[in-house]
Amino acid sequence: MTRIDDAFTDVRAARAAGRAPSRGVLAPFVVAGRPSLAALPDMLVAMERAGAGIVEIGIPFSDPIADGPVIAGAMHKALLDGVTPHTALEAIGAARDRVKMGLVAMVSVSIVQRLGAAAFCRECAAAGLDGVIFPDAPLEEAPRFTEPAREAGLDAVLLVAPSSPPERAAEIASMCSGFVYMLARAGLTGEREGAPDAAALRERVHAARAASGLPVACGFGISRPEHVRAILRQADADAAIVGSALVRRIEDGIGRGEDGAHAASAFVAELAAGLD
Amino acid sequence: MPNPTATTLPDARGRFGAYGGAFVPETLVGALRELAQAYDDARRDPAFQRELDRTLADFVGRPTPLCFAPRLTELAASRSKTGGAAQIWLKREDLCHTGAHKINNTMGQALLAKRMGRTRIIAETGAGQHGVASATAASRMGLSCDVYMGSEDARRQRLNVVRMRLMGARVIEVDSGSRTLKDATNEAMRDWMGSSDTTLYIIGSVVGPHPFPMIVRDFQSVIGREAREQCLREWNALPDCVVACVGGGSNAAGIFHPFAQDEGVALVGVEAGGRSTNAGDHAAPLAFGSPGVLHGSMSYVLQDEHGQTADVHSCSAGLDYPGVGPEHAYWKDAGRVRYTHVGDDAALDAFVAMSETEGIIPALETSHALAHAIDLAATMQPDQRVLVNLSGRGDKDVDEAARLLEARQKPAQ
Ligand SMILES: Cc1ncc(COP(=O)(O)O)c(C=O)c1O
Numbered sequence: 042m043t044r045i046d047d048a049f050t051d052v053r054a055a056r057a058a059g060r061a062p063s064r065g066v067l068a069p070f071v072v073a074g075r076p077s078l079a080a081l082p083d084m085l086v087a088m089e090r091a092g093a094g095i096v097e098i099g100i101p102f103s104d105p106i107a108d109g110p111v112i113a114g115a116m117h118k119a120l121l122d123g124v125t126p127h128t129a130l131e132a133i134g135a136a137r138d139r140v141k142m143g144l145v146a147m148v149s150v151s152i153v154q155r156l157g158a159a160a161f162c163r164e165c166a167a168a169g170l171d172g173v174i175f176p177d178a179p180l181e182e183a184p185r186f187t188e189p190a191r192e193a194g195l196d197a198v199l200l201v202a203p204s205s206p207p208e209r210a211a212e213i214a215s216m217c218s219g220f221v222y223m224l225a226r227a228g229l230t231g232e233r234e235g236a237p238d239a240a241a242l243r244e245r246v247h248a249a250r251a252a253s254g255l256p257v258a259c260g261f262g263i264s265r266p267e268h269v270r271a272i273l274r275q276a277d278a279d280a281a282i283v284g285s286a287l288v289r290r291i292e293d294g295i296g297r298g299e300d301g302a303h304a305a306s307a308f309v310a311e312l313a314a315g316l317d
Numbered sequence: 318m319p320n321p322t323a324t325t326l327p328d329a330r331g332r333f334g335a336y337g338g339a340f341v342p343e344t345l346v347g348a349l350r351e352l353a354q355a356y357d358d359a360r361r362d363p364a365f366q367r368e369l370d371r372t373l374a375d376f377v378g379r380p381t382p383l384c385f386a387p388r389l390t391e392l393a394a395s396r397s398k399t400g401g402a403a404q405i406w407l408k409r410e411d412l413c414h415t416g417a418h419k420i421n422n423t424m425g426q427a428l429l430a431k432r433m434g435r436t437r438i439i440a441e442t443g444a445g446q447h448g449v450a451s452a453t454a455a456s457r458m459g460l461s462c463d464v465y466m467g468s469e470d471a472r473r474q475r476l477n478v479v480r481m482r483l484m485g486a487r488v489i490e491v492d493s494g495s496r497t498l499k500d501a502t503n504e505a506m507r508d509w510m511g512s513s514d515t516t517l518y519i520i521g522s523v524v525g526p527h528p529f530p531m532i533v534r535d536f537q538s539v540i541g542r543e544a545r546e547q548c549l550r551e552w553n554a555l556p557d558c559v560v561a562c563v564g565g566g567s568n569a570a571g572i573f574h575p576f577a578q579d580e581g582v583a584l585v586g587v588e589a590g591g592r593s594t595n596a597g598d599h600a601a602p603l604a605f606g607s608p609g610v611l612h613g614s615m616s617y618v619l620q621d622e623h624g625q626t627a628d629v630h631s632c633s634a635g636l637d638y639p640g641v642g643p644e645h646a647y648w649k650d651a652g653r654v655r656y657t658h659v660g661d662d663a664a665l666d667a668f669v670a671m672s673e674t675e676g677i678i679p680a681l682e683t684s685h686a687l688a689h690a691i692d693l694a695a696t697m698q699p700d701q702r703v704l705v706n707l708s709g710r711g712d713k714d715v716d717e718a719a720r721l722l723e724a725r726q727k728p729a730q
Binding site for chain 2: 102103104106107109113114117120125126127149150151152153154155156176177178179180181182199200201202203204205206209213224227228229
């Protein structure tokens with residue numbers, strides 16, 4: 042059992058018994074190096090306590106074309122501070138033993154390609170990561186990234202978009218391990234006022250789960266506890282991913298001179314209310 | 318004698334050998350597929366081809382002339398050891414409507430946008446030439462148009478910002494990153510990620526994910542097709558060498574591609590050597606970069622050891638880009654095209670030389686190709702011919718060039 046499987050133990054048991062899970066998984070996203078790499082371990086501990094089941098850690102990239110201004114801006118600042126993939130992985134390694142939850146990196150294939158997929162994935166595994174999300178590796182290009190990940194003992198996660206035709210969505214889902222990342226909306230990462238169209242997602246979530254036999258996590262534009270609830274209840278997803286809304290709160294906290302752990306845990310606790 | 322490399326690449330996955338492809342978020346895959354399909358249909362449709370040809374003739378002003386540059390040739394000869402030099406000939410893309418080759422592509426893609434039922438186009442621009450060409454196409458065809466432009470470039474190319482606005486385009490200045498072409502490209506891709514239902518992204522060079530490098534190359538290949546015919550008609554021979562500047566690589570691909578099968582024709586691409594060969598001081602990925610992924614395709618790229626896109630510099634905004642089209646990467650590895658680089662100073666010298674000797678003020682981008690062509694001609698025989706793609710005129714650059722020339726006159730501190 043991997044730590045990611047552990048996060049979904051109750052969810053799986055419920056699904057196996059033909060029931061809807063009583064409680065889904067919350068998967069917050071943070072940018073490595075914001076406010077600092079030294080702050081990462083405490084921040085992860087605080088988020089786990091507040092109810093996070095898996096944390097996604099974004100490796101800062103200079104040209105994140107799928108990210109809106111909040112995440113792109115945080116990445117830019119982390120890069121100005123000198124954060125690199127190696128120092129980010131070192132910081133994750135330092136945090137690993139302090140939390141039990143699953144930790145996955147989200148990283149552009151531009152970086153993976155430069156470092157070499159096999160070497161990068163081994164480094165991730167050595168840091169204690171449980172998986173890697175490849176947000177800009179479409180199906181056709183995926184094996185050169187997912188295979189080295191699996192060889193290193195990591196789960197490899199790809200994204201299914203609202204625009205993916207059903208057959209393609211099933212194919213992407215079946216290439217994932219750990220979980221399937223389903224975009225709740227088209228477009229970029231970023232907060233949205235309204236809830237995602239959970240009813241429209243529901244069928245797609247079911248199809249991805251059926252195709253892969255894996256839990257399905259939905260993200261993009263999930264910004265509030267009621268969005269989390271909608272994703273888990275109406276869309277029947279297994280996990281809700283919250284990125285920009287959390288990153289913005291951490292950035293606001295940094296603006297007030299905080300270390301990030303407080304803002305992160307307070308907001309994760311707020312979001313966790315949407316799990317029930 | 319059709320050349321297999323010229324006609325069969327890219328393959329179905331958009332690969333030129335190991336290069337190209339589409340490394341993009343899944344959100345863009347549907348839009349790229351739709352575009353590839355629509356382009357494939359259009360390409361086979363004689364009515365589309367007729368409309369494009371007609372637009373290029375009546376509106377763009379094609380065919381552009383092939384023109385001898387006698388006094389530039391003399392200048393080259395005066396610098397040669399033997400006192401003789403190859404003849405320098407010019408393919409006059411500066412005479413296209415709006416003053417650069419970029420419009421060959423934007424008219425083609427805008428027609429495609431209409432065919433696909435899109436009502437809006439977006440573009441990124443560096444020198445502003447592609448932005449102006451996009452604004453022009455949009456105005457002509459009744460499409461709305463937003464152009465992303467780095468704020469540093471908007472400063473360097475103010476005239477083009479005014480031109481775009483006059484033609485009804487919205488110019489969105491981009492303040493992120495290095496505030497140049499790469500960052501404008503990021504923003505255009507982000508826009509398209511959420512707008513592809515109504516909008517076509519008209520990319521300005523042979524870069525980006527498949528099918529863009531193929532589509533832009535095909536629309537720009539009109540340059541080389543015309544030039545090849547003109548050479549045969551005028552000289553009953555092909556040029557010994559074809560020289561073009563390489564930013565993303567569209568004017569170069571456009572003139573090279575139809576000559577790719579002609580073994581006797583040497584092809585030379587000239588990148589921006591900037592201030593020095595130090596990282597950050599140039600924009601020459603084929604010379605100093607290595608294979609990697611940028612803006613959705615695998616090609617030579619300037620990145621640091623961690624995969625972050627490197628800073629680049631060129632005096633010319635249109636060459637100030639850390640990547641290059643995947644077909645150029647393929648041609649480089651295959652040895653079909655030789656790539657070299659020319660620095661800011663040499664380009665500025667050529668800018669002046671061309672203006673003084675031929676009465677043509679060239680774009681700073683083009684000046685890089687001219688600088689190399691003069692040097693090259695000086696090493697060749699008078700019965701040989703060098704064909705330069707005169708990719709654009711330099712009106713947009715006169716302020717910046719005056720500033721640079723003035724700075725040169727001041728004694729170094
Ligand atoms: C006149 C001119 N030449 C060349 C370029 C470089 O682009 P490419 O390499 O795609 O031809 C530009 C770009 O703006 C340009 O304006």
